[in-house]
Amino acid sequence: MNTKRYRRSILVARPSNSFDRSGDNRPGGASGGGNVVSLVSDRAGSGGKPIPSRQSLRGLDWFIFFLADVQTGFGPFIAVYLTTQKWTQVEIGFVLSIAGLVALIGQVPGGAIVDAARSERLMAAFAVATIGAAALSYAARPIFPVVVAAATLHAAASCVLGPAIAAISLGLVGPFAIGERLGRNARFASLGNGTAAAVMGTAGYLLSSRSVFLVSFMLAIPTLLALARIHEDEVDVARAHGEVLRPEPDPKATSVLTLVRQRPLLIFACSVLLLQLANAAMLPLMAGVVTTRSSQWAPVLIAACIIVPQAIVALMSPSVGRKAQAWGRRPLLLIGFAALAIRGLLFATVHDPYLLVAVQAFDGITAAVFSVMVPLIVADIAFGSGHFNLAQGIVGTAVGIGASLSTVLAGYVSDKFGSNVAFMGLAGVAALGLAMIWLVMPETRRTAA
DSSP, rough: OOOTOOOOOEEEEEEEGGGOTTTSSTTGGOOOSSEEEEEEEEEGGGOOOOOOOHHHHHHHHHHHHHHHHHHHTTTTTHHHHHHHHTTTHHHHHHHHHHHHHHHHHHHHHHHHHHHHHOOHHHHHHHHHHHHHHHHHHHHHOOOOHHHHHHHHHHHHHHHHHHHHHHHHHHHHHHHSHHHHHHHHHHHHHHHHHHHHHHHHHHHHHHHHHHHHHHHHHHHHHHHHHHHTTTGGGGGGHHHHOOBBOSSSSTTTOOOOOHHHHHHHHHHHHHHHHHHHHHHHHHHHHHHHHHHHTTTTTTTHHHHHHHHHHHHHHHHHHHHHHHHHHHHOOHHHHHOOOOOHHHHHHHHHHOOHHHHHHHHHHHHHHHHHHHHHHHHHHHHHHHHHOOOHHHHHHHHHHHHHHHHHHHHHHHHHHHHOOOOHHHHHHHHHHHHHHHHHHTTOOOOOOOOOO
């Protein structure tokens, strides 16, 4: 490490309860017992918060923005492109299913790989390059084996990218400033998604659907350039993995088995499973309803239903990060679940297709809350274990299971009993998640000693 940039010379011993989670009376919280040795640098602000350079912080902003641009090309555009290449719907569905399965299975291994890495930037760069190669493969050779390989590589690389971004963020700013940083991450991701959707939609309309993947490939270049602006020596590797220095090693505190037995982690994983079970099917189900009621304006209305939440996420996310530290995590989780339950109820009762766009504002509230809260609460729980990214993979697996079940179950209920009953059922699942947070989820916010 460059000692001129970041001297790590002052050792301050803190009692283990300085890292306790509020509401968890066990010594050391997630870290286990024993004293924790904290490092305070000469670039630390009040409360021992590390102060990374402006260049690194801006580099992370733009890395997330351009990465969201790259990832947008792999959304609905894949189905459109493969359809123009005379693929059958069965073949398209098979490719998408493979990608979804790899993304689900790869969550925990992806987190473990990032925890084992000594350079989160290098892992992120490798993943971005892999995604860029996958995009170029789609454009160059849209034949079955090439597309299957590209979809598999893209899904596997994405399993590494999510934990890597959170790890870089935690390594840069530390556990007490991570809430606000995650809010900025969500803002730039949302802005990137919206910008890319407009650019790629225009390119696909004016040029061809193939051009979307060429644009994705070219956007990988500024993504890597932005990543290079993050100073390697400002990303504390130990902190990025959720490690803390101790006077003596504590195998129990850093055990994977100890981590997966953490009650808050298990409760939160169940909560996000319910969140996705309630949320993932709402927009596709609503799109079908809008198409039935107003087929002429359906594409415009559905596009608006996507843009409105993205705009709200961009506006709200930084505030969510700040409020999470001021109010605690539970109040914001309750707000996110309540907004989701209300959205389901309104979808079941509102029949004007134009008012449904306004209802989507509640989706923006839920997305703004959970885009920040998921990595933030995982950081709270796993900090001190050295397995922060593995814990992200565990929660990511719960997210994938919930999303996969949501569309299947909601589609079945809608076919059998109608869309209104399906929306009411999804609202009921959201209410169950709300009750779980209210009754059993402990507060995980950390406070500096």
